[in-house]
Amino acid sequence: xxxxxxxxxxxxxxxxxxxxxxxxxxxxxxxxxxxxxxxxxxxxxxxxxxxxxxxxxxxxxxxxxxxxxxxxxxxxxxxxxxxxxxxxxxxxxxxxxxxxxxxxxxxxxxxxxxxxxxxxxxxxxxxxxxxxxxxxxxxxxxxxxxxxxxxxxxxxxxxxxxxxxxxxxxxxxxxxxxxxxxxxxxxxxxxxxxxxxxxxxxxxxxxxxxxxxxxxxxxxxxxxxxxxxxxxxxxxxxxxxxxxxxxxxxxxxxxxxxxxxxxxxxxxx
Amino acid sequence: xxxxxxxxxxxxxxxxxxxxxxxxxxxxxxxxxxxxxxxxxxxxxxxxxxxxxxxxxxxxxxxxxxxxxxxxxxxxxxxxxxxxxxxxxxxxxxxxxxxxxxx
Numbered sequence: 001x002x003x004x005x006x007x008x009x010x011x012x013x014x015x016x017x018x019x020x021x022x023x024x025x026x027x028x029x030x031x032x033x034x035x036x037x038x039x040x041x042x043x044x045x046x047x048x049x050x051x052x053x054x055x056x057x058x059x060x061x062x063x064x065x066x067x068x069x070x071x072x073x074x075x076x077x078x079x080x081x082x083x084x085x086x087x088x089x090x091x092x093x094x095x096x097x098x099x100x101x102x103x104x105x106x107x108x109x110x111x112x113x114x115x116x117x118x119x120x121x122x123x124x125x126x127x128x129x130x131x132x133x134x135x136x137x138x139x140x141x142x143x144x145x146x147x148x149x150x151x152x153x154x155x156x157x158x159x160x161x162x163x164x165x166x167x168x169x170x171x172x173x174x175x176x177x178x179x180x181x182x183x184x185x186x187x188x189x190x191x192x193x194x195x196x197x198x199x200x201x202x203x204x205x206x207x208x209x210x211x212x213x214x215x216x217x218x219x220x221x222x223x224x225x226x227x228x229x230x231x232x233x234x235x236x237x238x239x240x241x242x243x244x245x246x247x248x249x250x251x252x253x254x255x256x257x258x259x260x261x262x263x264x265x266x267x268x269x
Numbered sequence: 270x271x272x273x274x275x276x277x278x279x280x281x282x283x284x285x286x287x288x289x290x291x292x293x294x295x296x297x298x299x300x301x302x303x304x305x306x307x308x309x310x311x312x313x314x315x316x317x318x319x320x321x322x323x324x325x326x327x328x329x330x331x332x333x334x335x336x337x338x339x340x341x342x343x344x345x346x347x348x349x350x351x352x353x354x355x356x357x358x359x360x361x362x363x364x365x366x367x368x369x370x371x372x
Contacts, residue, residue, distance in 0.1 A: 181343050193319035200312040
């Protein structure tokens with residue numbers, strides 16, 4: 001069997017077609033409509049992200065275990081049998097985007113925000129995962145993010161309304177869940193303090209749906225309050241020179257669609 | 270239960286003593302003698318940072334004789350020394366509903 005035939009049918013994410021595709025797009029359309037109500041600027045970002053941008057965002061030091069990179073062939077003339085061998089693949093300065101919002105901060109770097117701003121982008125995200133479960137844990141998945149930038153009180157004025165809105169969208173999709181305090185999957189044990197502070201300050205909340213058994217809990221959306229972290233790192237400022245605060249509302253489109261398909265097969269408002 | 274403190278109230282007072290006296294010696298960024306009492310919010314006002322919280326959690330773990338799981342650490346249980354003591358001094362292992370870490 002040829003190498004290509006051996007792995008044919010292996011996908012980083014399940015292909016979508018027909019009703020599955022229609023459901024996926026309808027779900028994203030509901031989130032996009034919400035973003036448009038907030039007059040969010042719509043942006044499309046690439047799937048590759050510069051390593052420097054991720055370093056500026058602090059991602060590699062926090063989540064090195066999740067990173068995936070784009071490689072090139074060191075010797076394109078190498079015989080086919082060894083062309084894609086490990087020793088013939090060299091890294092580049094490009095990684096596969098683990099999330100959408102980092103692009104936004106780099107894109108907006110250096111800007112002053114005289115008024116609160118909203119942006120939205122949908123992107124393919126990539127994370128190294130130990131297991132592949134379609135609709136739950138995928139190497140490649142899509143997220144729709146609504147990114148807010150501004151003064152802290154301006155962000156909070158919008159964020160306080162988010163939980164109720166997400167619950168309503170979930171209910172419309174036949175889903176039932178609850179908001180839970182969460183933390184990011186920092187890799188190093190030395191990051192335990194950051195994890196604990198995330199939980200204590202409730203800077204990350206996830207909307208979690210629960211199935212029949214204890215292991216079926218699944219986070220399908222999150223609210224992430226970053227404080228001045230990205231404002232400082234990407235020189236996003238307020239008129240008084242202080243770093244702007246940022247927050248993002250993230251929707252896991254694959255998870256949401258898979259859950260909705262199970263809850264209400266064949267329908268989506 | 271633990272042998273160091275005879276009651277939840279003693280545990281709470283011991284934690285305050287730790288934050289007011291020992292913690293500033295362990296962590297330079299913590300204000301010397303911050304004047305914490307059993308009802309002082311520990312995390313809502315920025316009194317403690319991520320390094321200080323490690324020390325506080327370590328104090329609690331040492332006092333109760335076991336390591337806390339990440340899911341047990343939530344604001345409703347760590348709001349102030351009185352709440353921490355009431356929650357952990359004689360409680361069994363507490364668990365949040367486990368879930369998949371999100372995005």
